[in-house]
Amino acid sequence: MTVKQLSVFIENRPGRLSAVTKILGDNDVNIRAMSLADTKDFGILRLIVDDFEKAVSALKTEGFSVTTTQVLAVEINDRPGGLSEAMKALYNDNISVEYMYSAFINTKENTAYLILRVENVTAALEALSEAGFALISQQELASI
Amino acid sequence: MGKYWNEEIECMAHEDMKKLQSERLVKQVKHVWDNVPYYKKLMEEKGVTPDDIHGIEDLHKLPFLSKADLREAYPYGLLAKPLSECVRIHSTSGTTGKRVVAFYTQHDIDLWENCCARAIVAAGGTKDDVCHVAYGYGLFTGGAGLNGGSHKVGCLTLPMSSGNTERQIQFMQDLGSTILCCTPSYAAYIGETVKEMGIKPEELTLKAGIFGAEPWTEEMRHEIEKLLGIKAYDIYGLTETSGPGVAFECEAQSGMHINEDNFIAEIIDPDTGEVLPEGSKGELVFTSITKEAFPLLRYRTRDICILTREKCSCGRTLVKMCKPMGRSDDMLIIKGVNVFPSQIESVLLKISKASPNYQIVVDRVNNSDTFEIRVELNDDMFSDTVKSIEDLEKKISNDIHNILGIKAKIRLVEPKSIPRSEGKAVRVIDKRKLV
Numbered sequence: 001m002t003v004k005q006l007s008v009f010i011e012n013r014p015g016r017l018s019a020v021t022k023i024l025g026d027n028d029v030n031i032r033a034m035s036l037a038d039t040k041d042f043g044i045l046r047l048i049v050d051d052f053e054k055a056v057s058a059l060k061t062e063g064f065s066v067t068t069t070q071v072l073a074v075e076i077n078d079r080p081g082g083l084s085e086a087m088k089a090l091y092n093d094n095i096s097v098e099y100m101y102s103a104f105i106n107t108k109e110n111t112a113y114l115i116l117r118v119e120n121v122t123a124a125l126e127a128l129s130e131a132g133f134a135l136i137s138q139q140e141l142a143s144i
Numbered sequence: 145m146g147k148y149w150n151e152e153i154e155c156m157a158h159e160d161m162k163k164l165q166s167e168r169l170v171k172q173v174k175h176v177w178d179n180v181p182y183y184k185k186l187m188e189e190k191g192v193t194p195d196d197i198h199g200i201e202d203l204h205k206l207p208f209l210s211k212a213d214l215r216e217a218y219p220y221g222l223l224a225k226p227l228s229e230c231v232r233i234h235s236t237s238g239t240t241g242k243r244v245v246a247f248y249t250q251h252d253i254d255l256w257e258n259c260c261a262r263a264i265v266a267a268g269g270t271k272d273d274v275c276h277v278a279y280g281y282g283l284f285t286g287g288a289g290l291n292g293g294s295h296k297v298g299c300l301t302l303p304m305s306s307g308n309t310e311r312q313i314q315f316m317q318d319l320g321s322t323i324l325c326c327t328p329s330y331a332a333y334i335g336e337t338v339k340e341m342g343i344k345p346e347e348l349t350l351k352a353g354i355f356g357a358e359p360w361t362e363e364m365r366h367e368i369e370k371l372l373g374i375k376a377y378d379i380y381g382l383t384e385t386s387g388p389g390v391a392f393e394c395e396a397q398s399g400m401h402i403n404e405d406n407f408i409a410e411i412i413d414p415d416t417g418e419v420l421p422e423g424s425k426g427e428l429v430f431t432s433i434t435k436e437a438f439p440l441l442r443y444r445t446r447d448i449c450i451l452t453r454e455k456c457s458c459g460r461t462l463v464k465m466c467k468p469m470g471r472s473d474d475m476l477i478i479k480g481v482n483v484f485p486s487q488i489e490s491v492l493l494k495i496s497k498a499s500p501n502y503q504i505v506v507d508r509v510n511n512s513d514t515f516e517i518r519v520e521l522n523d524d525m526f527s528d529t530v531k532s533i534e535d536l537e538k539k540i541s542n543d544i545h546n547i548l549g550i551k552a553k554i555r556l557v558e559p560k561s562i563p564r565s566e567g568k569a570v571r572v573i574d575k576r577k578l579v
Contacts (some may be wrong), residue, residue: 005527005528007527009521009526009556009558011557011558011561012404012556016558034512037529037530040532041535041555041556042533042556044528044529044530044533046528061559063558063559063560064558065521065522065523065525065558065559066523066526067523067526067528069528089204098529099529111420117528117529135326
C-alpha cells in the first residue's frame with residue numbers, strides 16, 4: 001500500500017515555484033502533501049497530489065523534469081510521542097528513512113499523516129503494519 | 145651575451161632567409177615523402193611529388209594537414225623517425241580521439257629549446273638571470289619548453305610548475321627570481337597575491353615575464369606589468385609544432401617574431417585554403433622545416449592572425465605575427481587548455497542516453513578564467529533525492545576534469561532553459577573580451 005510521489009527539478013531563481021504551482025492550479029490538481037529539498041543551486045519539489053497522472057502530464061508538457069517515487073503515507077496520532085512511535089517501529093526493524101514530511105490531509109480530529117521515503121518499501125510496510133499503523137492507498141488519498 | 149641568442153638567424157636579410165627556408169623545405173618534403181606514408185598519400189592525391197618542390201614558392205602546392213588528420217593518424221601515423229630515435233613526447237588534453245601526441249628526437253628538443261632561448265634573451269635574459277618557470281610541467285609543453293630554453297641560456301632555472309602561489313612568491317623572494325614564465329592569467333594571479341600579502345613590486349627582483357598558452361589583451365599586459373613591476377612579453381606555440389617558442393616578442397612589444405629558420409608561416413583564407421598576401425587577416429599555417437620526428441607540413445592552426453614584415457626597432461628581421469585574433473573552429477582556450485565543445489558532449493553522452501543539452505559559459509574574473517558548464521537535467525538523470533543529483537554533478541565534474549585537466553563548475557538547469565537560436569542550442573557563451 002503505497003502512494004506515488006512526483007518530484008520536480010527546479011532551479012534556484014525567482015518565479016520557478018510560482019510556475020510549477022500555477023500549472024497544477026490551472027489543471028485543477030490539488031496538492032495533498034509537499035516538501036522542498038534545497039541546495040545552493042537547485043531544489044527538488046516533492047509532491048503528493050490528488051490526480052497524479054494529470055499532474056505529471058501537465059508538468060511534462062511544460063518541459064519540467066519529473067520523476068516518480070513510491071512512498072508511504074502513514075496515519076499517526078496527533079499527540080506528543082505520536083511520531084516517535086512510528087520511528088521506533090522502523091528502527092526496530094533496522095529500516096532507515098531517506099526523508100519524510102507531513103501531509104495537509106486530516107481525516108479525524110486527532111490524526112496526522114506522514115509521508116515516508118524509505119529504501120526498502122516492502123520491509124517498511126511490514127514493520128509499520130505489524131506495529132499497528134494504518135497506511136493509505138493512492139485511491140484513498142485522492143478521495144480525502 | 146648580447147641582445148640576441150642567434151644574431152645571424154634573427155637578423156638575417158629576408159632574401160637569405162628565403163634561401164635557407166627553401167633549402168630546408170626541399171629536404172623536409174623529401175624526408176616526409178620517404179617516411180610518412182600518410183602524408184605521401186595526401187601528396188599523391190594532390191598530384192604532387194618532391195620533384196615539384198624547388199623552394200618556398202612551391203609551398204602552396206602541398207596539401208594541408210589539420211587536427212582531423214592528426215586524430216586519424218594517431219598515434220604513430222605522422223611519425224617520421226623510428227621510435228628508437230625519439231626521446232620524448234608531449235601531448236595536448238583531450239579524449240583519446242582528440243589527443244595530439246607529438247614526438248621529439250634529441251635534435252628536435254635542441255631546436256625547440258633554442259627557440260625558447262631566443263625568447264628569453266629577447267626578454268632581456270642572460271646567464272645571470274634566475275628564471276622562474278611556473279608553467280605546468282608534464283605532458284603540457286609550457287614547463288618543459290621554457291625550462292629547456294632557460295638551461296640553454298644558462299639561467300638558474302627554478303622548475304616551479306604551477307600552483308601553490310604563496311610558495312612561488314616565497315621562492316621569488318628567497319632566490320631572487322628575475323624572469324617569470326607562466327600563463328598570463330597565472331601571472332596576474334601571482335601579482336594579485338603579491339599585493340594581498342602586502343609586498344610592493346619593487347621589493348621583488350623580477351624584471352621580465354614571458355607569458356603565453358592563452359589569449360590575453362594589452363590591458364592585461366599593463367596590469368601584470370604594474371602588479372609585478374616587470375615588462376611582460378608574449379610567446380606563441382602549439383604542441384603540434386613543438387610547443388612555446390614558435391614565435392616570441394621582443395623589446396618593441398608589438399607582435400611576435402616567428403622563428404622562420406624552423407617554421408614557414410602562411411596566412412590562408414580559412415574557407416578556400418587560398419594563400420593570402422602578407423598583411424592580410426586569415427588563418428595561420430605552419431610548416432616545420434627542421435623537425436625530424438614530427439615534421440608537420442602546412443599545418444592549419446585555426447588561429448586567425450596577421451603577419452607583418454616591417455623593420456623592427458629591435459633589429460630582428462624575422463616576420464612578426466599579431467596576437468591571435470580568434471579561431472576558425474569552435475576551440476576555446478580556457479585556463480591555457482584547449483577545449484572543444486565536442487569533448488563536453490562526449491562526457492555527457494556517457495552520463496545519459498538522451499544526450500542532454502548543455503552550454504559552456506566562460507568569463508574572466510580578476511584576470512582568471514571561469515569555466516561553467518550548464519547541463520539541462522532530463523528525466524533520465526533526475527531523481528527525488530538530493531544526494532543522487534549531487535553525485536551526478538560530481539561525476540560530470542570529475543569526468544570533465546579527467547579529460548581536460550581543468551575543473552569546471554557544473555550547474556544543472558531545468559530542461560529547455562538553455563536559450564536556442566533557430567532551434568539550435570547556443571553551445572558557448574564567451575564573455576571574455578580579449579580582442
